[in-house]
Amino acid sequence: MRRDVWGLQADDPWDPITEAYARAVAVMQARPITDPTSWSYQAAIHATFAAAPPGAVWNDCQHGSWYFLSWHRMYLYYFERIVRAAVQSIGGPADFAIPYWNYDQPFPNNTLPQPFREPTLPDGSPNPLFLPPPSRRDSIANGAQLPPAATSSSAAMATTNFIGPPGPGFGGGVLPPTHFAGSAGALEQTPHNVIHVLVGGNPSGQCQGGLMVDPRCAALDPIFWLHHANIDRLWNRWLALDNGSANPDETAWLDQSFTFRDETGAAVTLTGAQIVDSAEQLHYVYDDQPPAQDMAVSMNGTFPTPREPAEPPEMVAATEQTVDLVGDARSIQLTVPPSTVSLLASDDVRTGARALYLNVEDIEAEQNPGVVYVVFLNMASDDPGADRARHHVGNVTLFGIEQMNDPDAAHPGVPGLRHTFDVTRVVGELNESRPVGPERHHRDLRTHHADAATRPGGSHGRRRGNGCRRTRADRPRQPLRVLRDHW
Amino acid sequence: MTDRSSAVRRMGVTLAWRPEWPVAVIVVMAWVALIAIHASSSMQGAHAAHVGAAAPTALLAAVGGWALVSWALMSVAMMVPVTLPAVRHVGLNSIRRRRRRAMALYAASYVAVWVAFGVLALVLVAALRSTGPDERLLVLGTLVIAALWQLTRWKRRAVVACQRTVPLPPTGWRADAGCVRFGVRQAGRCVVSCGPLMLLMAVIGHGNLVVMAALTVGIVAERRTSIRGRLAVPVGGALAAAAVWTVLFSGAT
The missing domain is CATH 1.10.1280.10 (Di-copper center containing domain from catechol oxidase)
Known part of the structure; x- marks a missing residue:
């Protein structure tokens, strides 16, 4: 035992x-x-x-x-x-x-x-x-x-x-x-x-x-x-x-x-x-x-393994550019296209009927800096009393990235690191307290230290459809913040 | 009826998860076109004209016309299969209504770089031929370069690099520019990785379907399989063996 x-x-x-x-x-x-x-x-x-x-x-x-x-x-x-x-x-x-x-x-x-x-x-x-x-x-x-x-x-x-x-x-x-x-x-x-x-x-x-x-x-x-x-x-x-x-x-x-x-x-x-x-x-x-x-x-694997849902996830928001983490707090703009605003704000997300994922992907670094990046969603940078647990999305590490960079290693597929988080609960709770509007979406990447370049990718939902159409003026463009923290 | 509808549904799911399928269809069409051209006497004539041309003006004219068309077909047939996962990445990482546009921009940019490489390669080969070296020497030299390149760490690094993906802006001209930039970057890395092999194709001609197919299989295997780290030496060895065969048994092409 x-x-x-x-x-x-x-x-x-x-x-x-x-x-x-x-x-x-x-x-x-x-x-x-x-x-x-x-x-x-x-x-x-x-x-x-x-x-x-x-x-x-x-x-x-x-x-x-x-x-x-x-x-x-x-x-x-x-x-x-x-x-x-x-x-x-x-x-x-x-x-x-x-x-x-x-x-x-x-x-x-x-x-x-x-x-x-x-x-x-x-x-x-x-x-x-x-x-x-x-x-x-x-x-x-x-x-x-x-x-x-x-x-x-x-x-x-x-x-x-x-x-x-x-x-x-x-x-x-x-x-x-x-x-x-x-x-x-x-x-x-x-x-x-x-x-x-x-x-x-x-x-x-x-x-x-x-x-x-x-x-x-x-x-x-x-x-x-x-x-x-x-x-x-x-x-x-x-x-x-x-x-x-x-x-x-x-x-x-x-x-x-x-x-x-x-x-x-x-x-x-x-x-x-x-x-x-x-x-x-x-x-x-x-x-x-x-x-x-x-x-x-x-x-014993009696249940069938769900490999591919009927629909691939639909991109609902993404950053406009790559993000370099170099040790300081960062704010990163996240663009929510007009056609997907309604997906983020939908009751299905609030109730958990549809999943919403956040990908931090295409992470590149020469070596693991030995730090853990903590991802928070929608937590104000100037609010020391913020409920961190409520905003916490997940953790990002670069463990093993040296091996992925090795051109002689046998590793098929895309070599970049990728972290996927289920943010359905966090977004749903935040939507309840602050209904989604053009100014209401931002994500915080909170990090311990930063010697690596990470490239936050998009947020995916499974909902299909075009959503409501908005003019360019209403397009939500909100910050992703990258802060520095120490455990 | 139930079976048929179920099969249709499964097909729909499969295609939904593989939005790059129209590009894959274009690859198949390129192969069909190349086979058809090869089978036709006109292609044989064009091929012979390409290979046998010695005057730079004649070659430049060929580069500007038929040779360029067949090079573009060959680029699609040989180099696009290895980038289909990147096309899928572009499709699935674009908002729904932009997916096809994004994939088209990416693929067009990617192929454009390979066509530009082809122009340079064909002009280079034409220039070399105009200096009058034996054709067998030209083939031999290209094979040796490709074999040696296959064994370098630069080559292996490029193989890894040309599989990296990037995040794409979601809307507007930035999204378009992001797709084009990604396509150019991917193709650039693939040129570093596979340039010597494609230079070989520029020398031996576009009509050699067996060599095209063999190289395509090798390129896809070294990109998409877990044994890619162990493929460099066998592929390099095969190229070296081809070089030896060229010296010992082949007459001037």
Whole structure:
């Protein structure tokens, strides 16, 4: 059973499971990189700066596509078997399982678990879970709390489709196996990517800076595995929701296989169909796992996977130009064409009968600046008392953008990063309090820091029709604001 | 009846999600036209006239007329398929009533750049022929350039770059300008990526349908498949093999 790491530490930060993990990490780190069960080799399966030796499947992590969840479940499963074997070899608990870090909880759960902040183990020996600066963001390494907007999976849990776009699907866009692509699912965007960036801090080449922030270094940080155990747990919880959530039923997803190494070092392969039921097929559960019957239908892909709604989304508003984020607050004009004003203001949006999406797309940057951009809608820049939660649309990170820029990487499709947010609720609530008029539409992009260029794209609704016609004089042209903020 | 209406509905959904389909139809028409021209004796004559012409004035005249028409057809047939996803991006990221206009502007701009490249390429080839090198040497040199270019990092970067999309302004002349600018930019990047291959077509002539088809498949594969990172060497190797074959077995074209 995989347990909440903070629950394990209720009485003592060095509970047997976490300490066993630490000691097993030390065992694995002592192995040469040529050993498939070594720490470095396992991390390289995710991604690495190093060239893969013959026969090794390195740089294979799947991001920005519908394979993100299944690949990482397989990866974590075999890693856990390797760690368990190491734990048992040093006399640790026979039922060892990787704990998970559920950061979406009040203090202290929203801080880095204490054993990852201690330089030494209880016996005074070096603690391999502890990383010296600058391998983690200083504030997080020193126990700073992660903000709810960064840790919450509520947006992901609100999705009903596994696949997206056009909407923000839970699991990602349909693509061939892809190291890094631009169609990340809602769970991958937040909290997965956000936690990577916030814990990682500032990236630096060859893993000399923050580890978690760069996919080529991320799995070298022992907290990586607890983070991904939590993401895997959230996948199960989503499947248990009674909202139509379900895994894809398509053979391209179910039959796709990936190769890993087991505790003997042997190459092993799993397909999507072999990992959908973690309890039955992989023999692990989480300590807060929903009842099996709640997930039985969803995880087996019994529901047909909605791929293409009858109509593609209709553009209802867009920025006129690209936006360069260079560190200061920004206001960006958003144009709502006369023919689509009525769509934004319609009762269908207010009631949620029709979806409204906001895309931040075609994001370009040479490298991940190690910041999280927080997107707010219609929040006044001069109102410090604004209800941020009410205006919060989502978070944008550039996690993995270096890999997408790599001309030698195998990543089909459009290489630009794209984030899609469901803004139906936010726009509907704002419309209720401030009926839509020519002067009433603006969106705020709120950012922590900005070294990257982002290109906010349009806002899409599913409504078809021409809407009301207005003269050019009434055309709403309202600002998108980009502010600077710090977590 | 139910089956038929269901099939029609499915077709409608498919086409709604693929607003670029009229451009795809134009690509098919370009291929049909090229095949028809190739099959006709007039095309063979034109092709021979193009390839065999030595005087710059004759070549320039050909560039201004029939050769330019067939180059434009070839550009549509070979280079537009790789940009169909961008056409879709333009369509789906334009407001509904502007979709077709936006896609047409994008596609026209894109093809215009390739036609301009064709004018330059054909004039260059004409000028080279006027200096009197052996035709086989000309083919060999172009193959070697294309093969070497295929192996460079610049080429791979261009392949990635020419798939990038941009946000488009929603209305007015800015929307039109945005589509034109995007088309020119995409074509420019694709010229960097595929220019040497198209230069090869300028040398060997537009009537070589087998080479056209093979290059089109290769270009689409390196843009749209997950194995594109592994395609550079095989494609470059194929071009190098063609160069060797040219040296060993081919007479002057």
